């Protein structure tokens with residue numbers, strides 16, 4: 001490919017979107033893409049924004065639902081364990097105990113025969129709760145067992161104890177009502193950390209790649225043809241979440257869909273923790289563009305890796321048509337590298353299979369990786385995994401309030417609305433139906449094989465008893 005291109009050979013006549021420092025947190029959040037072509041805004045409002053407006057009509061229904069089914073449900077110990085083993089919360093499981101963790105649990109850890117793990121939800125410390133609402137950092141200690149009669153695929157982790165940061169106490173199942181309350185604080189922390197610390201990493205750092213594909217590559221470039229179908233709706237969605245005054249990250253009296261327990265300052269700090277990491281806490285490393293498959297050990301990890309392999313296979317079959325050291329790809333990588341930490345630059349992109357790894361990782365994250373988090377979180381019972389709690393963190397003597405009083409109908413209404421609007425997936429374009437504008441016969445055959453492989457991957461997972469998001473609902477892009 002040579003330099004002989006006209007402006008019309010590019011998206012938006014070469015005046016497409018481009019990343020710039022985040023207007024809210026230029027050093028603490030990933031670059032933002034703020035100036036979007038009208039066509040992207042119009043497309044988003046037609047297919048996504050209009051659904052938001054229509055869904056707001058359900059506000060009275062959700063209020064009545066919260067009124068007639070008040071408060072929280074009981075979460076048994078085995079249900080609690082299920083949350084940490086099999087939902088998206090299982091992504092927090094790690095055997096990397098920090099010095100602080102080792103100190104907190106030093107008595108328990110003397111039992112060196114057990115293989116100890118931790119679910120560290122300290123990140124929520126930065127949330128400034130509204131009057132009457134509470135939240136606390138927590139650390140849940142678990143140990144791994146190799147096999148479990150009810151478990152096919154992945155490992156199993158048994159809950160041992162919970163440390164609640166605000167009261168500086170370790171709770172055990174024998175602690176009765178205090179233990180019951182401690183479990184809710186862990187689940188609330190999981191909800192906050194999932195939606196505002198770890199999930200955003202699948203959104204915002206990738207916006208730079210989205211914009212740079214559109215603006216730096218000619219429309220007939222193979223990489224553009226491969227990625228463009230996966231870039232729809234995303235940039236305008238991100239703008240609405242990060243910068244609109246009506247975003248759920250804000251809190252105004254009329255925001256019937258803002259479900260969080262605190263105001264925008266603390267919530268924004270959660271995003272910063274996800275991107276910049278938390279110093280000295282191995283559970284929250286700073287963002288680095290991933291160049292490998294997700295390594296979670298649980299069922300959730302098996303689901304993710306199964307699709308990762310299928311996407312990797314497809315990407316390999318397409319990018320082999322890009323000649324080594326091809327100049328547009330090198331320039332594209334250079335631009336991305338300046339905006340996305342640890343993305344290979346133009347010199348590195350054709351070395352060590354880097355182009356294959358980088359494109360696979362990007363495509364996987366914005367499709368399967370992102371979609372399944374929404375599906376899984378959306379399916380969780382909001383009366384078991386609260387965002388708002390109306391009882392202070394426990395001490396050993398704490399008596400649990402009536403569960404019906406742990407959150408009020410307004411809290412539930414806000415949560416249900418946010419779930420319907422933002423958390424549960426609402427797929428407009430699906431991965432399995434993606435159409436690519438490939439010209440070569442071999443590339444078109446690769447698309448056909450990709451779709452067959454996706455279908456087979458789902459069958460293989462179901463055979464293993466691993467059931468998360470159905471393939472037909474996985475979105476082609478970040479569109480919710």
Ligand SMILES: [Fe+2]
Pocket residue numbers: 199203370374480
């Ligand atoms: Fe998302």
